[in-house]
Amino acid sequence: MSRILCVEDDPTTADYIAKGLGEAGFAVDIAGDGRDGLFRASDGSYDAIVLDRMLPGMDGLSVLSALRAAGVSTPVVMLSALASLDERVKGLRAGSDDYLPKPFAFDELLARLEAVRRRAAVPAAGEAPITRLAFDDLEVELLSRTVTRSGRRIELQPREFRLLEFLLRHAGQVVTRTMLLESVWDYHFDPGTNVIDVHVSRLRKKLDDGGAKPLLHTVRGAGYRLGEY
Amino acid sequence: MPRETRSAVLPDLPWLARRRPQSTITRIATILFIGLLLGMAIILGFIARVTQGQLDADARALILAERAAITQAFGRDGADSAAAIIHGEMRVPGPLAMLLLDARGRAIAGNIAAWPADLPADSRFRRLDLTRKDRPGAETFALIASPLPDGHRLLVGRSLEEQERLTRTLTTSLLAAVGLSLVLAVGISLVLTRTIAARVQAIADVAGAVAAGDLTRRVALPAAGNRDAFDSLGDALNAMLARIESLLDELRSVTDGLAHDLRSPLTRMKARIDRMARGGDQSGHEIAAIGHEADALLAMLETSLEISRVEAGIGRDGFRQMDLAALVNDMVEMYEPLAEDNGVQLTALAATPVPVHAHRELLGRALSNLIDNALRYGASGGIIEVAAEATAGGARFSVADHGPGIARAAHGDALRRFGRLDVARPAGGAGLGLSLAAAIARLHGGALQLLSNRPGLRVTIDLPGEG
Numbered sequence: 001m002s003r004i005l006c007v008e009d010d011p012t013t014a015d016y017i018a019k020g021l022g023e024a025g026f027a028v029d030i031a032g033d034g035r036d037g038l039f040r041a042s043d044g045s046y047d048a049i050v051l052d053r054m055l056p057g058m059d060g061l062s063v064l065s066a067l068r069a070a071g072v073s074t075p076v077v078m079l080s081a082l083a084s085l086d087e088r089v090k091g092l093r094a095g096s097d098d099y100l101p102k103p104f105a106f107d108e109l110l111a112r113l114e115a116v117r118r119r120a121a122v123p124a125a126g127e128a129p130i131t132r133l134a135f136d137d138l139e140v141e142l143l144s145r146t147v148t149r150s151g152r153r154i155e156l157q158p159r160e161f162r163l164l165e166f167l168l169r170h171a172g173q174v175v176t177r178t179m180l181l182e183s184v185w186d187y188h189f190d191p192g193t194n195v196i197d198v199h200v201s202r203l204r205k206k207l208d209d210g211g212a213k214p215l216l217h218t219v220r221g222a223g224y225r226l227g228e229y
Numbered sequence: 230m231p232r233e234t235r236s237a238v239l240p241d242l243p244w245l246a247r248r249r250p251q252s253t254i255t256r257i258a259t260i261l262f263i264g265l266l267l268g269m270a271i272i273l274g275f276i277a278r279v280t281q282g283q284l285d286a287d288a289r290a291l292i293l294a295e296r297a298a299i300t301q302a303f304g305r306d307g308a309d310s311a312a313a314i315i316h317g318e319m320r321v322p323g324p325l326a327m328l329l330l331d332a333r334g335r336a337i338a339g340n341i342a343a344w345p346a347d348l349p350a351d352s353r354f355r356r357l358d359l360t361r362k363d364r365p366g367a368e369t370f371a372l373i374a375s376p377l378p379d380g381h382r383l384l385v386g387r388s389l390e391e392q393e394r395l396t397r398t399l400t401t402s403l404l405a406a407v408g409l410s411l412v413l414a415v416g417i418s419l420v421l422t423r424t425i426a427a428r429v430q431a432i433a434d435v436a437g438a439v440a441a442g443d444l445t446r447r448v449a450l451p452a453a454g455n456r457d458a459f460d461s462l463g464d465a466l467n468a469m470l471a472r473i474e475s476l477l478d479e480l481r482s483v484t485d486g487l488a489h490d491l492r493s494p495l496t497r498m499k500a501r502i503d504r505m506a507r508g509g510d511q512s513g514h515e516i517a518a519i520g521h522e523a524d525a526l527l528a529m530l531e532t533s534l535e536i537s538r539v540e541a542g543i544g545r546d547g548f549r550q551m552d553l554a555a556l557v558n559d560m561v562e563m564y565e566p567l568a569e570d571n572g573v574q575l576t577a578l579a580a581t582p583v584p585v586h587a588h589r590e591l592l593g594r595a596l597s598n599l600i601d602n603a604l605r606y607g608a609s610g611g612i613i614e615v616a617a618e619a620t621a622g623g624a625r626f627s628v629a630d631h632g633p634g635i636a637r638a639a640h641g642d643a644l645r646r647f648g649r650l651d652v653a654r655p656a657g658g659a660g661l662g663l664s665l666a667a668a669i670a671r672l673h674g675g676a677l678q679l680l681s682n683r684p685g686l687r688v689t690i691d692l693p694g695e696g
Contacts, residue, residue, distance in 0.1 A: 086543065086544055086546065086547050089547070101531075103527060159562060185559065185563060187559075187590060187593050187594075187597075188590055189590060189593065189594040189597065190528070191563070191597050191601065194567065195563055195564060195567050198566040198567045198570055199563075199566055202566055
């Protein structure tokens with residue numbers, strides 16, 4: 001079972017996160033302040049850390065910097081009421097793997113936590129880069145940028161190709177609209193309307209054209225998932 | 230969890246209104262006095278030194294010349310000849326004192342009654358008080374006493390009364406200078422500080438009045454030209470006050486608008502909760518609806534906060550070199566499928582790169598808001614054009630639709646935060662998008678303009694160039 005450390009001083013929020021993560025199958029420890037969080041996290045035994053930006057005693061950025069300086073590379077998702085883009089950049093620079101402004105939807109946190117955990121599990125260096133992604137009967141050649149489903153060629157626009165690549169790299173996980181916007185379009189604001197939904201539904205139409213079983217699913221209230229069911 | 234930041238209570242500022250700068254007058258007067266005095270003392274001291282030196286040299290030269298003449302005559306023709314020279318000199322009154330003694334100490338010639346006690350004949354210059362026979366009272370002399378052959382002794386001296394007079398004159402002048410500089414210092418500093426105090430007091434009075442609550446007060450300034458440092462200070466203060474006043478107005482209208490716009494969704498939420506409390510059968514649907522209302526409220530607050538952040542100038546350190554045309558193409562590409570679903574043709578007119586120094590994310594957000602508004606309110610026109618171009622003064626991007634547009638008179642309302650034009654408009658959006666875009670334009674030193682597209686609305690944002 002994956003172990004998550006939640007460093008959050010507000011008991012209500014900590015409880016909300018712990019309960020939700022528990023239901024999602026994680027074992028959750030809670031640290032109520034920065035020092036305790038740093039102490040617990042310093043042996044690197046957790047699979048991921050949810051770290052509040054503003055904590056009594058030692059703030060989240062300092063905890064993060066101390067951890068990274070000590071060589072602890074546990075993936076960190078930073079939570080913050082400081083939602084502006086520049087605060088986000090500060091958080092990412094300090095070494096967090098993702099930055100989530102408060103208030104957040106729990107599904108968003110869960111999806112991002114899964115994503116950073118998965119990313120950390122993939123060895124980054126020394127291995128040959130992946131040139132081919134596949135899921136079920138869907139195959140993508142990254143170099144020639146060709147997509148086939150059951151051998152049938154599918155023509156995609158460049159952006160649709162990047163969207164599919166991201167979904168394939170996170171196959172089986174829930175990815176949220178903001179995650180797609182950040183990774184595929186490289187913008188960090190919420191366009192508010194269903195801009196992303198339209199892109200996804202176009203991609204879905206192209207993928208599922210021809211009566212094959214649907215691969216790209218909408219997860220209500222959270223986002224999308226590439227999966228068999 | 231957001232931390233509360235308590236705003237500092239305005240401190241009481243009694244000194245602004247009451248304290249007169251009396252001590253400043255004293256301080257300036259003292260500095261002036263010391264300065265003037267030092268200056269005069271240095272000049273007088275220099276004059277005294279130079280003159281005294283010259284007079285000393287003259288006196289010694291005269292003494293040596295007289296001694297040489299007498300010694301020479303003595304050596305050639307004896308004591309009588311020397312005495313004759315001395316008698317000759319004594320015939321006209323002058324500054325000289327002379328005395329020739331024989332070996333037994335008797336005076337042969339000269340205008341001094343007796344050889345001064347203990348004066349050795351060692352040919353050295355000395356300064357001594359002597360009384361001449363033909364003059365009342367003692368005078369100070371520079372003198373030299375020399376031995377002559379056969380035990381004779383000769384004293385030659387020159388009166389230093391002129392030098393003494395000069396010293397006295399200089400001392401008097403210095404004292405007069407002290408008095409004069411004191412009067413001048415006090416006078417000048419009084420005039421100076423009166424002027425300065427009056428100017429400062431005028432500005433302090435305005436600041437005090439504003440602190441007391443009258444935000445409309447401003448520093449009075451000359452109409453044009455001849456601006457001094459105080460006018461600049463007043464100018465800066467006035468600009469600051471104008472900014473504070475407009476910010477307060479803005480704050481008031483935002484607070485009012487926020488309260489107004491929060492009321493209806495909150496009322497709807499309360500109604501749904503009440504229905505559920507009474508045991509409505511569609512609680513799942515109601516909870517989802519409440520969730521949507523809450524999301525909309527949060528989005529509204531978030532946008533409102535973002536506007537405040539941008540207006541406070543936060544984000545300037547995020548400026549980078551970027552291509553405005555690429556941004557326009559990005560955004561059009563992002564919105565194109567949505568536009569097509571709404572039956573709108575979204576076109577990018579940005580073929581050539583337009584380099585700007587700007588905040589990519591914020592400009593992206595501004596552009597996305599403008600496109601969103603155009604899709605929301607101008608979709609009936611069928612075509613929306615998004616353009617980026619370099620201009621003489623920098624760069625410009627615009628979003629133009631062919632919908633109903635906004636009447637010219639209503640442009641101001643459209644830009645005001647929470648200034649939704651038609652409250653009954655079905656689509657959400659609390660009218661924050663346009664004011665956020667305007668705030669982002671201002672952050673970049675640019676401006677947002679609403680223009681008529683004949684028909685429709687064209688929103689342009691001008692960005693200044695480098696420098």
